[in-house]
Amino acid sequence: MNEVTPNATLARGATPVGPAGAGAAGQAGALPTGHPAVRWGRIGVLLMNLGTPEGTSYWPMRRYLKEFLSDRRVIEVPRAIWWPLLNLVILTKRPGPKGRDYASVWNNERDEGPLKTITRGQAEKLQAAMGDKVVVDWAMRYGKPEVDQRIQALLDQGCDRILLVPLYPQYAAATSATACDQAFRALMKMRWQPTVRVSPPYHDDPVYIEAVASAIRRDLAALDFEPEVILTSFHGVPKSYLMKGDPYHCQCVKTGRLIREALGYSPERMRTTFQSRFGNEEWLKPYTDETVKELAAQGVKRLAIVAPGFTADCLETLEELDGENRHYFEEGGGTHFAYLPCLNDGAEGMRVIEHVVARELKGWLD
16 A cells, blocks of 8 residues: 655645545555655654753663763863763762752653653644644654654654754754754655754744743732842853854843843843853853852842743753752842743743744745
């Protein structure tokens, strides 16, 4: 039984049909005897996020950290220096403590990290919003589900056009680029490659800015205190990446400014900082943790933190911001602290993702 689907039929939203020579498929003509099955004409969307370990014990954490920290987009230290440090020191000592950190935010009901739970939810809600016009899937750059397998799954469903959507509002080589690298590596192995588009960063898109501002207004209104200062905290990268031409810092600063202007706050009340530094190299400043400590030392009693660079809550927001930095602030004398959640798969978050996808599919769906 050979299967072929006419492109014109699917462009109108139809789904693949049965054997060649029957029904709509017959309009394209039957395939020769012995021809391999063919499915084509559909559009796929692949949401891609960073990744999460498969468990919090030593070996799952070690595998995840090894894959992540072996990526030359993430760590640009020369291999001769980095390899022994990674394999002999970091991968021996770090899995245990990081596993305990992950365990503190783990989704025990589904036995997975929150990033996986939320990204799946985003894909499911996007699929519901798009209907049968596209096939939506999701993947992680590190860990599972793997990018190459999900691209193949889209191909198996007849998707010969695929939109890759790195779920990062701000572009960085260590996030957006490495996600695309992984997809391109998969494409290199394929005889019949799909046509691929990559959604660009949307750090200054008005829909994104308003969604973040709207969520902040809502979450602040639900607090029983009014913050004196609000930090917009972005994941940091080494300063050297900026000096080599990475646009990430500039895009984060612009996002922070646009959100602040949308809310009508002064630069003193809403400040942009950078978190999650690793190692001894200088990273983008000001650092979130040092800023939190300084504010407490200066007598600030009421503080809120929001992380607009993350599309889904994860270890870096739930454990680092809402855990570690809450502790720093309260230990320094702060009395009221709030972490404001990411957009996640809520109404504001889905409005942004649906907007980006619809914009980037123009010409394929129209």
